[in-house]
Amino acid sequence: MSLKQEIENKLNSLTKPIGSLGMLEQIALQIGLIQQTATPQLPNKKAVFVFSADHGIVEEGVSAYPMEVTAEMVKNFLNNGAAINVFANHNQAEVFVVDAGVASELPKHEKLLDKKVGFGTKNFLKECAMSKEDVKKSLRYGQELANFAKESNVEMVAVGDMGIGNTTTAAAIASALGIELDSLIDIGTVIPQKQVEHKKTIVEKALQKHSPFLSPEDVLEKVGGYCFAQMAGFILGCAKHNIPVVIDGFPSSVGALAAYSLDNSIKKYLFAGHLSAVKGHRAVLNKLGLKPILNLEMRLGEGTGAVLSFSIIEAAIKMINQMATFESAGVSKGDEKQ
């Protein structure tokens, strides 16, 4: 019998109608397959990695916030004041902030992982966002962060992203990776509706300038961001270390799409923590073939939706281990079992 069949048989033996726990059964199955057991264990240690970087495209007026907010929010993360701190603490996950390329010097801090590749990318409407070397370096840094997670005994990670302009960059990357642009552009965190057309025009022009795109690395070089390349490397590394990866909103999921484009086999490690209210997110999750666990109309990023879903994933793991079976509980089976 395959392990998949063994896990499904176990789920069907529990005191509930077959399949009646819906996505929780699918989550338990996926975790079981990752851990290669029908009795998967809870992660002993959980963490969220918040990839922070600046985006040169911001000078085209695509965001409601000035670029300095990226560095200000990093400090907010380090001072435990942001939403991600509250939710990570709520679900007992550690917060690591990655400086993938913030446009200013940041103070040293034990929770701040210095992986700075540059002080923000270049404006990809005018030139390539970064060099080929920077793409390689970013992917390698991401892998190093996955090694760090493994060495720190982290057994489940959330991947968050923060940086002014990140939804514009995410839209450009996702479109260059084959998703229809119309399904990708909206207000981001929050810009007035009239600004949306401007944002779309900027991305369209940039895509025209840089096409054709020859590979995922080529996409990252031309219209990418340091945080996106690092998220991709990080996810590839976590998959190698057998660590489940819970992705968050639109930018985080585009990081996963870049990783998936580099290596389809990572998909078994991916969980979609939530569906955000940012328009492009649904299209990216569809492309990845992932069903979101939560749908709370959030559009904040930082890893907030991913970390909130930890509670559901852990409930699923407890379910498959702790529920009584029809046999052990002496409960009669229904017609469906006959």
Added chain:
Amino acid sequence: MSLKQEIENKLNSLTKPIGSLGMLEQIALQIGLIQQTATPQLPNKKAVFVFSADHGIVEEGVSAYPMEVTAEMVKNFLNNGAAINVFANHNQAEVFVVDAGVASELPKHEKLLDKKVGFGTKNFLKECAMSKEDVKKSLRYGQELANFAKESNVEMVAVGDMGIGNTTTAAAIASALGIELDSLIDIGTVIPQKQVEHKKTIVEKALQKHSPFLSPEDVLEKVGGYCFAQMAGFILGCAKHNIPVVIDGFPSSVGALAAYSLDNSIKKYLFAGHLSAVKGHRAVLNKLGLKPILNLEMRLGEGTGAVLSFSIIEAAIKMINQMATFESAGVSKGDEKQ
């Protein structure tokens, strides 16, 4: 300034784009309005009440499971073997099982609250499900359970339902309370598709036999169930005691609909823990004007979806209290604030 405005101002001062935490902001607002403060506190004690009862209509062959499963599942609850036990434990909620009218004698147990009105209702295809006296008694028992919750210092409750045939009874009640029958009938927990037509015919005939329905009490007498009347009384009582009530799936939500039909003012206390995969649930939540917190394609009942949502509700309460403001964190505001 109204309290609502005060809470909204507070939410808008936190370091996130306005409204970007979606439903979590709405949850924090609702909890704040219940507690009458912009700094709502976490519930010190949480509990789920699982209303258990048998339904005479089961003799018409509307369920995949035999009636004795109701009592068997009660024992499973008391032995901590059911899904609701695992999820309640996961979110630190106590499980109380209510014998509202199970069709057999049940053993005494500290977690089993004896509110038995009868040994299952009568078959409402042939006669009234219960007497007028039994409706009154059930509503009163529900209120007594709310008093018990208050005396036990329970500060947030989930309302679960379990009993073979409960979705058939729920459909009859909801239809008699004004919801289109076509939107209410499907496979329940799990019957073959061909049995669905039979189930619908049974409910249609019963509704024809008993109409017109003169009041919510009249509905409960003619096509109700002990658990439904007790859930209604319980929810009315919790509202009186200012206790937030998290409803679960289709039967639980029909209990809330009965309460709402008796007193519209209870709505401010209601949270929809999840949207279940049972077809009628969406129609009932729409009628109540509630947006579900989770949507995990579950169709088990017992309070499982409600209890899983506790984690999200608590995250929302922590969010409004623990996040830094733009001012305290020194984060620049965006255009949206100008």
